[in-house]
Amino acid sequence: MKNNKSKENLLLIVLVIAAAAIGVLANMNNKAGRAANPQAAAAEPGTETAAAPTVSEAAPILIAEKGTGVTVTTSADWAEKYPNEYNSYVKNDENDEIHSYIELHPYITTLYRGYGFAIQYGSARGHTYVVEDVTSTGRPHKLANCFTCKTSTMTAKALNEGDSAYAAAFEDVEAEITDAFGCFHCHQNEPGTLYVTHTYLADALDSSIDSQNMQNLVCAQCHSEYYFAADTKATTFPYRGIENATPDAMLDYYNNLLDADGNAYADWVDEDTGVRRLKTQHPEFETISAAGGIHPDMTCVTCHMGKATADDGTAYTNHYWTSPLDNPELLESSCNVCHGDITSQVESIQKETLERLDAIGNGLKDANDKLAEAYKAGSLSEENLAKAQDLARTAQWYWDFVFVENSDGVHNKTLTKDCLDKAEKYLGELNTVLGA
Numbered sequence: 001m002k003n004n005k006s007k008e009n010l011l012l013i014v015l016v017i018a019a020a021a022i023g024v025l026a027n028m029n030n031k032a033g034r035a036a037n038p039q040a041a042a043a044e045p046g047t048e049t050a051a052a053p054t055v056s057e058a059a060p061i062l063i064a065e066k067g068t069g070v071t072v073t074t075s076a077d078w079a080e081k082y083p084n085e086y087n088s089y090v091k092n093d094e095n096d097e098i099h100s101y102i103e104l105h106p107y108i109t110t111l112y113r114g115y116g117f118a119i120q121y122g123s124a125r126g127h128t129y130v131v132e133d134v135t136s137t138g139r140p141h142k143l144a145n146c147f148t149c150k151t152s153t154m155t156a157k158a159l160n161e162g163d164s165a166y167a168a169a170f171e172d173v174e175a176e177i178t179d180a181f182g183c184f185h186c187h188q189n190e191p192g193t194l195y196v197t198h199t200y201l202a203d204a205l206d207s208s209i210d211s212q213n214m215q216n217l218v219c220a221q222c223h224s225e226y227y228f229a230a231d232t233k234a235t236t237f238p239y240r241g242i243e244n245a246t247p248d249a250m251l252d253y254y255n256n257l258l259d260a261d262g263n264a265y266a267d268w269v270d271e272d273t274g275v276r277r278l279k280t281q282h283p284e285f286e287t288i289s290a291a292g293g294i295h296p297d298m299t300c301v302t303c304h305m306g307k308a309t310a311d312d313g314t315a316y317t318n319h320y321w322t323s324p325l326d327n328p329e330l331l332e333s334s335c336n337v338c339h340g341d342i343t344s345q346v347e348s349i350q351k352e353t354l355e356r357l358d359a360i361g362n363g364l365k366d367a368n369d370k371l372a373e374a375y376k377a378g379s380l381s382e383e384n385l386a387k388a389q390d391l392a393r394t395a396q397w398y399w400d401f402v403f404v405e406n407s408d409g410v411h412n413k414t415l416t417k418d419c420l421d422k423a424e425k426y427l428g429e430l431n432t433v434l435g436a
C-alpha cells in the first residue's frame with residue numbers, strides 16, 4: 001500500500017516524532033500534583049558507568065526556574081556514565097532520510113503560498129539532526145525563536161534571559177550552540193528527573209498542569225501548536241488551560257487575537273487572495289489530550305520509548321525513538337493482547353486519513369485558485385469576499401491540523417474525523433460563495 005505522505009515505510013516515520021522526548025524515562029501513571037522546584041545544582045557527569053536512573057510512578061511536576069544562570073551539561077557529557085541511554089540516543093542518526101512534502105503533495109504550494117513551507121517542507125528525521133535541519137532549510141529565519149525546540153542552548157538561554165532570548169538574531173544564537181536536542185530538554189541537568197524546561201507550556205496549562213503526566217509534558221514542550229507573540233516574538237501557546245487545547249478553541253483564540261488595525265492574528269497573509277492564513281505546527285499533545293485520544297493510562301513514552309536490555313543484561317530506557325510498530329516485543333506483550341493485529345488497524349486508519357487529506361487538500365487548492373481569480377478581478381461583493389476569505393482560513397485550519405499532526409489519525413481517530421468533516425463543510429460553503 002502506498003502512503004503519499006510518509007517515507008517508504010508507511011508506519012515508521014509518521015509516528016516517530018509524534019511523542020519523541022529525549023530523556024523521558026519509562027513509567028506510566030505518574031499523575032502528580034505540582035511540586036516545589038528549587039534550582040538543583042547540576043549533577044557531575046563523572047566517568048564511571050552508573051546504574052540507569054529511573055523515574056518513580058509519582059514523579060512530581062517540576063518546572064525549571066528562570067534567571068538562575070543555568071548552564072547546559074551536554075548529551076555527550078553523560079556518555080560514559082550512562083552509555084546505554086546515550087548510545088540509543090545516538091542511534092537516531094540512522095533515521096536520516098528526508099522526503100519533500102511539496103513533491104508528494106503539490107497542492108500545498110497553493111495552500112502555503114507566500115509562506116516558507118511553500119518553499120521547502122521536508123519530512124522529519126532523527127532528532128539528532130534538528131539543528132542541521134533548521135539551519136539548512138530553504139525557509140527564511142530571522143530570529144532565535146526558530147531554535148526554540150532545536151537546541152538545549154536555546155532552552156537554557158530562554159530560562160536565563162526570559163522572553164528577550166526569542167528576539168535575538170538567529171545567527172547570533174547559532175554561534176552559541178553547544179548541544180542539539182539533548183538531555184537538558186527533559187532532564188535539565190539531572191538524569192532520572194523530568195523537568196518542564198520550556199516554561200511557556202506551564203504558562204499555557206496554568207493550574208491544569210496538575211492533572212497532566214510528566215512523561216507527556218516533556219513531549220508537549222515541543223510537540224504542540226504554538227505561535228510567536230507579536231510584541232516579544234516569544235514562543236506562545238494559543239490557549240490557557242488544557243480544556244481549551246482543542247482545534248475549535250484555538251481557532252477562536254486566534255480569531256480574537258487582534259492587531260492594532262483590528263485584524264485577526266495570521267501567520268501570514270496570502271497576497272493572491274487576501275486570506276489571513278494560519279499555519280498549524282505539530283499538535284500531537286493537543287491531539288492526544290482531546291476526547292477520543294490514545295488510552296488515558298498510556299503516555300508518549302509507553303509507545304515511543306520503553307525498556308531495553310543491554311548485552312550485559314542491564315535494563316535501561318531506550319532513547320531511540322521509533323514507531324511502536326517497530327517494537328515486536330511491545331506489540332506482542334501489550335498492544336496485540338487487546339487489538340489482535342494493531343499493525344493492520346494502523347494501516348487502515350492512516351490510509352483513510354491520507355486519502356481524505358489529499359482529497360480535501362486538492363479541493364482547497366481549486367477553491368483558492370478561484371478565490372485568487374475573483375480577488376484579482378474584483379468580482380465578489382465586499383461582503384462575499386470577506387466571507388470567502390474567512391471560510392478559506394477556517395477550512396484550511398482544520399485540514400492543516402490533521403495534515404501536520406504526525407500520526408495520520410492514529411493518535412485520535414475521533415478528533416481526526418471531526419477536523420476533516422469540518423474542513424469539508426467549510427470548503428463546501430466556500431465553493432458556494434464562489435459560485436462553484
